Amino acid sequence: MKIGLFFGSFNPIHMGHLIIANTMATSTDLEQVWFVVSPQNPFKKSNTLLHEFDRFDLVSRAIDDNPILKASDVEFRMPKPSFTIDTLVRIQEKYPQHEFRLIMGEDNLAQLPKWKNYEKILEYVGIYVYPRPNSRPHEFKNHPAIQFVEAPLLDISATYIRQQVQAGKSIRYVVPEAVEQLIRLKKFYL
Incomplete structure (x- = not known):
């Protein structure tokens, strides 16, 4: 089976x-x-993160009715912060019967050379990229291991959602019910 890995703090x-x-x-x-819930992104501060188990639970509930979407906690048992290449190796070892692709936004491509062993990521799994507004120029437009995929975009940020919750305002239609x-x-983000 060919599986896309969508990493994030969620x-x-x-x-x-x-x-x-x-x-x-x-x-x-x-x-x-598969939504790979990251306990700690090496490029982000963790002071506003819910505990990883709570975020995993939110992801699981969000996709509960869709059999083509899964939640993964593979990084929970790995050293922190997690580096994508290490997680990819772990997942491939755990599921050798599957073929994997990394999913990322085009805004992250300009940062890709800063990632640990990014060349190995390209060689190991390849990347499916969705467009993002205001993406910075990058060197990967014609890279053979990168496939660009049109996808509808909603300009929603998790920061905005947390601020709405803290202000006692509605987040209906921004997150699943x-x-x-x-x-x-559970009074998250208060």
Whole structure:
């Protein structure tokens, strides 16, 4: 099976993430997309992150009714911060029967040369890229290991969602109903 790996903090997961994942799973040769919940991104501060198990639970609830989307906690048992290449090696060892592709936004391509062993990522799995507004120029436009995929974009940020929750405002239609219910029930981001 060919599987797309969509890494992120998902703090919280929102409709933009879900649209991209579903588009990748239904408009490409991918058969599934796995949300790889990252305990700590090496490029982000962790002071606003919910605990990884809570974020994993939010992702699981968001995709519960879609069999082509899965949640992965593979990085929870790895050293922090997690580096994509290390996770890719771990996933491939754990699931040798599958073929994997990394999914990322075009805005991250300009940063790719800063990633640990980025050449190995390109060689090892290849990347499916969705467009992002205001993406900086990058050197990867015609790279053979990179496939660009058109996907509808919603300009939603997890920061905006957290701010709305803190202000006591609605996040309806920005996150799935099950995610909103859990955020309210557990008083996340307050």
